[in-house]
Amino acid sequence: MLKIAVQKSGRLYEDSIKLLKECGIELNNGNKQLKAVAFNFPIEVFFLRDDDIPQYVYDGVADIGIVGENVLLETAKDIDLVYRLGFGKCRLSVAVPKAMHYNGAGDLNGLKIATTYSTILQKYLTGNNINAEIHEISGSVEIAPGIGLADAICDLVSSGSTLFTNGLKEVEVILKSEAVLTANKKLSVENKAILDKLLLRINAVKTAKNNKYILLNAPNDQLKNIAALLPGMKSPTIVPLAEDGWSSVQSVVNENDFWEVIEKLKSFGAEGIIVLPIEKMIV
Structure with a gap:
């Protein structure tokens, strides 16, 4: 097990x-x-x-x-x-007081930085030849500058609202995490x-989460263009409709390309476009 x-x-x-x-x-x-x-x-x-x-x-x-x-x-x-x-995406960043004039990582030299992530921070400082003091604490790192415990912090950031509330600004992204x-x-x-x-x-x-299943009606004289636009997993499924000159096309589109593809499909005369979520997708 x-x-x-x-x-x-x-x-x-x-x-x-x-x-x-x-x-x-x-x-x-x-x-x-x-x-x-x-x-x-x-x-x-x-x-x-x-x-x-x-x-x-x-x-x-x-x-x-x-x-x-x-x-x-x-x-x-x-x-x-x-x-x-x-999922769980966030970033580990250095933040300093809003009032601090910050020109770049070199401005961290000589500062005391509060963090829970001393190992990652030290690697970043060493890699950038920055000589700063690390003050390791657990919890409520963002209040450290406000109470005089440190000059800056290194902590996880999602929306940045916690930094803003505590009078801080994000200046360096050390790590993007998930x-x-x-x-x-x-x-x-x-x-x-x-x-x-x-x-x-x-x-x-x-x-499956990164793709959408689409069905559409397309004029036969544009099938070559549409097939090139919709490769799907191998190639789109194309089935003739009862109406002469038209076919039904089924394929898969990546979420990142979705709207751009839809716009091009419309320009090729596609109609009745239906978009469905995919529960599982085994490739």
Whole structure:
């Protein structure tokens, strides 16, 4: 049985559980149990503190884990990054008081910077030849400049509203982070096989989210142009309509290209365009 560690509370918990459900894995975690066994897949879930997950995976107590990339890099445990999951996106940034005149990273020289991420920050400072003092604290990092504890901070940023509220401005992005799937380097052959099955499901779910299924009616004299625009997974499905000179076209469009493709389809005379979400997509 494959053992996976996920966050028991916090910003990654809901998306982690949602992903497992979308992969068809049914869990019963009533009364906030610290572990749960899936009904229909050989997997056991441990609910842990985010900061503890890399250690559990490294020690082999958990075979795999879902954790923020920022935590993975900060703990510096020798475990594998298997898959970038695309949720829990944020950035680790340096912020200074709004009133401070800031010209570049060199202005951090000689400052005292408060952070929870001393390992990542020190690597950044060393790599940029910056001589600054790191003041390591946990929680409420953003208030450090306001109470005279530090000149600047290095902390996670999502919207930036917390920085604004505390009179700070973001000046340097050190790391762009998201939830990642990690694994112990010494998985058994059995658990490696289970992980491969899980990765197939995860990839099908994530790929589906990035694509849309479209159906449209197209004039036959434009089918060549439309087919070139809509390659789909291999090529679009084209079926003649009862009305002469027209065909039905079905294909898949990447979310990032969606509106540009729709505009071009309209210019080629496409009509009755229907867009549907894709639940799973196995390529």
